[in-house]
Amino acid sequence: MIDNNDFKIRKIISSLKSSPIRNIANSVIGKKNIIPLYFGETDVATPSFISEAMKTALDEGHTFYSANQGIPDLIETISCYSSDLHKNNISPSRIMVTSAGMNALMIASEALINPNDKVICITPVWPNFMRCIEIMGGKVIEIPLRHHDNDNKWKLNLEEIKKNIKDAKAIYINTPNNPTGWVMSRNEQLEILEICRKEKVWVISDEVYERIIYDKKVAPSFLDISKDDDLLIVVNSFSKSWAMTGWRLGWMIIPEGLINIFEKLNEFNVASPSSPAQHAGLVAIKEGEKFIQNMINDLKLSRNITIKYLNNFSQVIFPYSEAAFYAYFKIKDISDSEKFCFDTLQSTGVGLAPGTSFGNGGESWVRICYAKSPDLLNEAFEKLKPVLS
Amino acid sequence: MIDNNDFKIRKIISSLKSSPIRNIANSVIGKKNIIPLYFGETDVATPSFISEAMKTALDEGHTFYSANQGIPDLIETISCYSSDLHKNNISPSRIMVTSAGMNALMIASEALINPNDKVICITPVWPNFMRCIEIMGGKVIEIPLRHHDNDNKWKLNLEEIKKNIKDAKAIYINTPNNPTGWVMSRNEQLEILEICRKEKVWVISDEVYERIIYDKKVAPSFLDISKDDDLLIVVNSFSKSWAMTGWRLGWMIIPEGLINIFEKLNEFNVASPSSPAQHAGLVAIKEGEKFIQNMINDLKLSRNITIKYLNNFSQVIFPYSEAAFYAYFKIKDISDSEKFCFDTLQSTGVGLAPGTSFGNGGESWVRICYAKSPDLLNEAFEKLKPVLS
Numbered sequence: 001m002i003d004n005n006d007f008k009i010r011k012i013i014s015s016l017k018s019s020p021i022r023n024i025a026n027s028v029i030g031k032k033n034i035i036p037l038y039f040g041e042t043d044v045a046t047p048s049f050i051s052e053a054m055k056t057a058l059d060e061g062h063t064f065y066s067a068n069q070g071i072p073d074l075i076e077t078i079s080c081y082s083s084d085l086h087k088n089n090i091s092p093s094r095i096m097v098t099s100a101g102m103n104a105l106m107i108a109s110e111a112l113i114n115p116n117d118k119v120i121c122i123t124p125v126w127p128n129f130m131r132c133i134e135i136m137g138g139k140v141i142e143i144p145l146r147h148h149d150n151d152n153k154w155k156l157n158l159e160e161i162k163k164n165i166k167d168a169k170a171i172y173i174n175t176p177n178n179p180t181g182w183v184m185s186r187n188e189q190l191e192i193l194e195i196c197r198k199e200k201v202w203v204i205s206d207e208v209y210e211r212i213i214y215d216k217k218v219a220p221s222f223l224d225i226s227k228d229d230d231l232l233i234v235v236n237s238f239s240k241s242w243a244m245t246g247w248r249l250g251w252m253i254i255p256e257g258l259i260n261i262f263e264k265l266n267e268f269n270v271a272s273p274s275s276p277a278q279h280a281g282l283v284a285i286k287e288g289e290k291f292i293q294n295m296i297n298d299l300k301l302s303r304n305i306t307i308k309y310l311n312n313f314s315q316v317i318f319p320y321s322e323a324a325f326y327a328y329f330k331i332k333d334i335s336d337s338e339k340f341c342f343d344t345l346q347s348t349g350v351g352l353a354p355g356t357s358f359g360n361g362g363e364s365w366v367r368i369c370y371a372k373s374p375d376l377l378n379e380a381f382e383k384l385k386p387v388l389s
Numbered sequence: 390m391i392d393n394n395d396f397k398i399r400k401i402i403s404s405l406k407s408s409p410i411r412n413i414a415n416s417v418i419g420k421k422n423i424i425p426l427y428f429g430e431t432d433v434a435t436p437s438f439i440s441e442a443m444k445t446a447l448d449e450g451h452t453f454y455s456a457n458q459g460i461p462d463l464i465e466t467i468s469c470y471s472s473d474l475h476k477n478n479i480s481p482s483r484i485m486v487t488s489a490g491m492n493a494l495m496i497a498s499e500a501l502i503n504p505n506d507k508v509i510c511i512t513p514v515w516p517n518f519m520r521c522i523e524i525m526g527g528k529v530i531e532i533p534l535r536h537h538d539n540d541n542k543w544k545l546n547l548e549e550i551k552k553n554i555k556d557a558k559a560i561y562i563n564t565p566n567n568p569t570g571w572v573m574s575r576n577e578q579l580e581i582l583e584i585c586r587k588e589k590v591w592v593i594s595d596e597v598y599e600r601i602i603y604d605k606k607v608a609p610s611f612l613d614i615s616k617d618d619d620l621l622i623v624v625n626s627f628s629k630s631w632a633m634t635g636w637r638l639g640w641m642i643i644p645e646g647l648i649n650i651f652e653k654l655n656e657f658n659v660a661s662p663s664s665p666a667q668h669a670g671l672v673a674i675k676e677g678e679k680f681i682q683n684m685i686n687d688l689k690l691s692r693n694i695t696i697k698y699l700n701n702f703s704q705v706i707f708p709y710s711e712a713a714f715y716a717y718f719k720i721k722d723i724s725d726s727e728k729f730c731f732d733t734l735q736s737t738g739v740g741l742a743p744g745t746s747f748g749n750g751g752e753s754w755v756r757i758c759y760a761k762s763p764d765l766l767n768e769a770f771e772k773l774k775p776v777l778s
Contacts, residue, residue, distance in 0.1 A: 008501070010500060010501060013500050015651065016657075020549065028770065045450040051501055102659055102660045114399055128660075131657045231397070244452065246451065247452065250489060261402060264407050269492060381718055
């Protein structure tokens with residue numbers, strides 16, 4: 001065990017919560033016959049038309065630094081794509097390409113969070129932005145979604161948000177949401193935007209799953225309803241829509257007039273995103289619609305299998321999930337989801353992610369990523385049957 | 390002009406010094422017949438054996454997230470490379486692959502710098518780490534190298550360092566140095582290590598130019614003389630040694646026992662570096678020695694041309710430079726290096742980097758990057774002749 005005093009690492013950093021998911025996954029490294037449903041990643045490699053575009057970029061010598069903002073063609077392409085998708089003009093001067101959505105979130109934290117600034121985070125949520133806030137010395141205020149028993153849906157706790165908004169520097173919303181599959185409604189977005197405008201609070205909207213939705217082309221976005229001077233940062237990524245998790249490429253959309261400030265932050269974080277990857281990203285957007293449609297069709301099959309099994313397991317309460325590729329469900333009579341996931345991994349070989357990964361209150365909950373082949377999913381659920389029935 | 394109050398961006402961020410180099414380069418975007426000597430990049434694209442390795446990685450489906458620390462084979466390869474180069478055992482558990490040396494420096498800042506912590510920076514220096522310190526709320530204490538007239542060499546100001554070390558959290562040293570080409574001697578490293586051990590101050594050694602040196606295989610490194618529990622972070626990069634600037638791949642070597650903490654920071658910055666790029670980096674190290682030798686031979690030619698011209702220009706004082714691929718020189722009778730660089734770019738078409746980019750005291754200085762073909766360099770110096778003679 002490291003004595004923090006010996007190394008003079010910042011206290012907040014040495015006590016930064018590590019991911020319980022990683023802890024569980026690490027417990028079976030090298031072990032065979034594990035079905036890993038804990039990570040947020042499909043099992044489909046990047047489609048070849050995207051890889052081929054990177055190869056061409058290499059052959060054409062695109063191996064030098066790019067501009068901090070990103071390569072102009074990609075920025076223009078994102079502008080067209082996003083404007084089209086959201087029926088709103090998103091000008092290139094509001095777009096910065098980043099080394100993944102993750103780094104966009106780190107940059108947002110660096111831009112906004114002074115020590116002790118408070119940020120409202122709607123939970124359960126993928127925890128990484130909460131850790132970015134803490135790295136910058138800020139304070140996280142978790143405001144959980146409420147699970148309504150009557151219609152088995154997640155609902156925003158607007159009352160609690162209104163109570164806390166005056167003290168906050170920003171509100172962080174991940175919609176469509178990892179882990180719950182909850183999607184913020186248009187009305188909720190309008191309300192949030194209104195109270196944030198009134199109180200001059202930043203909205204940081206993490207919309208990386210906007211295309212992973214099953215009954216429409218794209219999820220409601222703050223980009224649909226905002227003006228270009230709203231205090232709004234929308235973060236997006238190539239990881240989920242185009243199966244490019246290992247590439248580390250994303251983008252952020254910021255208010256008009258701030259690009260010079262954010263370019264500096266790109267410079268001091270990673271300088272500029274990978275040049276050959278940016279050339280591939282451009283092709284992903286331009287030629288990727290069919291890939292997205294096919295992926296959604298495949299995910300629908302996996303989703304149906306998941307719903308069928310989970311609704312039949314007697315120990316499981318599974319709230320309705322309308323987007324992303326996760327199932328987040330409660331297990332009756334468990335109160336230590338990390339121990340449950342460790343034990344289940346040992347006894348069944350199926351890797352689940354503990355609910356405590358996603359904020360307070362996840363002690364009875366687990367998440368699976370169902371972006372796997374039907375065969376693998378069926379096998380996983382059959383193995384889980386003794387534990388969850 | 391943005392009113393900071395309207396956007397509630399952190400004061401330190403909106404006032405963060407942008408790079409005067411970028412300002413000058415931006416003034417001629419799209420203009421033809423410019424010879425850009427301002428950026429720190431060779432004009433050689435990444436060699437094909439490295440690009441081919443990335444293509445193979447794509448074909449083999451290495452497009453998923455990697456472990457936070459990096460892919461095990463690459464970590465093992467860096468461990469062997471570094472241990473061999475520095476005749477010291479650098480264990481894999483001290484190595485983390487990062488999205489470029491730049492992100493390694495940002496991560497080092499996040500780990501160490503609390504608000505108002507002081508960090509000694511030896512200047513002139515590539516300014517990005519100074520900005521990282523400021524982003525984290527820390528304070529930069531610049532301690533300039535002294536230019537000795539008698540032997541025309543840069544010397545460390547050890548007295549001034551000793552005076553300030555007690556108040557500092559860390560000392561940042563870039564050796565071989567961008568922009569001066571100064572290389573810290575073994576004796577100086579021993580002295581710095583001794584006083585930092587005594588005062589429990591971190592050494593952050595940015596050694597990305599360790600292979601760009603003209604009379605030996607590798608520059609003296611803190612890795613040659615340190616123990617694995619010294620408060621030492623050594624940052625390295627694939628950018629300079631293997632002409633991979635646009636790839637964004639680097640690594641950091643940290644004390645034994647801290648990898649779990651730094652893995653978390655990788656997670657919250659970029660998650661993990663690009664997977665296909667890591668596979669290419671592995672091949673770069675394993676098969677890249679001949680490329681490095683050839684590059685150094687080419688750079689020697691460019692360096693000789695540079696020395697010949699600069700020593701003959703009557704307005705120029707050019708201290709001896711033994712490494713990296715820059716010439717940092719003083720111009721008599723100028724006191725505004727940014728204006729000088731703007732004017733020179735307009736009148737000659739040659740892009741120089743103003744000395745004010747590299748810390749205080751650069752008002753009479755400029756930097757060129759001479760990692761260009763002999764023809765282009767000759768042309769540039771002929772164009773500069775009227776201004777510098």
